[in-house]
Amino acid sequence: MDHERAYEGLTTAARAAYLDRIGVADPGAPSAGGLARLQRAHLRTVPFENLSIHLGEPVVLEPAALVAKVVDRRRGGFCYELNGAFAELLRSLGYRVSLLAARVFQGERPGPPFDHLALRVDLDEPWLADVGFGRFSELPLRLDGRGEQADPQGVFTVRPYGEHGELDVLMDGEPQYRLDQRPYRLADFGPTCWWQTSSPQSHFTRSTTCSLPTPEGGRTTLSGTRLIRTAPDGGRAEEQLTDAAALSAYREHFGIALDRLPSPPSV
Template sequence: MTATTLLQSDFHDRAQWETSPLDLDAYLVRIDYRGSLAPTLEALRDLQRAHLEAVPFENLEIATGGEIRLDLESLQDKLVRRRRGGYCHEQNTLFGTVLDRLGFVVEGRSARILMGDAADKVTPLGHTILNVTVAGGQWLVDVGVGNVGPREPISLEEGIEARHGRWEYRLERSPLGYWLLRHRRHDGWFNLYQFSDEPYYRADFEEQNYLVSHHPASPFVRRIVAQHNGAEMRLALTDLELKVFRPGEAPELHRIDADALPQVLRERFGLVLAPEQETALLRRAKSLAEMSSEGEQLGT
């Protein structure tokens, strides 16, 4: 290997993925994956499904006064060893690193979240996604968009519709010229996000991560969030409300008592917090319950 090749390899590792410190065996145990590790489309599908089954989407580190860090050691400690979840910057950075180690050609991308907004609306960049080249084509891969995201890779082809079990997705071109990902809900097609083909790197994700985890207007600063992207049922916890989604049906809404929140997180999302974090979360949940009660009294 020449000096130039070594420098190029080192730049790629620093700029995109930190593959060398990855404990691949521990990650595979975390997601309970025993399938093929060959860089094939079938393995990519299986890995994505396994990751989504095992690792929930959540912001509880922020909600309890902690920090979100994207270096690989922090990601492995939180998502693998402590069996926690995370949001897009954490989950897709870890998953991209795993795919890179396995020999997939994987690049980062950044998307503009819409979540129902019109496709001609310019929203800020801020959602980390992955572009994987495999089986002679390029594929959108995303394990970090909560309970509404795709469970399998989606081929980057305009107008393609993909069925992941009973969940349906469509990839189009938006009026702004971006790729537009849409999800079919019980009430029709729902715009998730739009993105370009421009590569993004860990440095970009670090900046976006800092903003979304500190800005007072960020939903991850303002809310308690936990979600799960299941094969047959999907869950979305926001503060003290839990929504249950099934394909083609309107969501069920359940209100949660503040004291029951840690139990809901354990039983429905597999999330167990450290004692000091649970105490901080309960304090915040009880404050939310008090504000809600006061609002109801003022409204009567």
């Protein structure tokens, strides 16, 4: 908590380095179009990955640590890390950002609170921004919109749930997560983040994943030593790699330089 209070946001140099990391030369003033460009650029350059868990690295939920991991260490992360870092970039550019907690659906039922971190960005209307959910919307979604929202990744719908202002977010008719619209602090996600990174029941501790969308609309994923390429039409090709080839694949496809392969911890 003391570290978080002492953090004063991105410096001008840190903001420039972050923008260079995601390949955005001129973000412009805060706008819906600017937010969309930033989200798309972030998704295409910063991988969704859980490698720290399998490399014995701590996941530190402090803004400076999250930004340093993405920018200085040229790594990615999962929802708390990616959206936590992205929130800092957006705030440094003048966007009004709130951290929202979500419950990820497992079939027809949502999981526990704080299972996911997403972002609310307030412009002329509120937007849902999310660079930390893996395959999800490529562009921000209107939080107040109740009709279908077309996106390169599918058709999304945001619909109210219950009596407490929650929102269900659906992709192609399938519920993805349930949003609590109250704003939270980054530290509020700490207990669930600890569980996700340490519990033998967490899917993050059971296997490694590293994934990025392709410019054509598919995805490239390295799971263990399996390289998986998914085409925009849903076609899928898998290739089993040697350890040496997997290390090369981390560099080639995700820009991540490792000196050893991550391996699931003994739990």
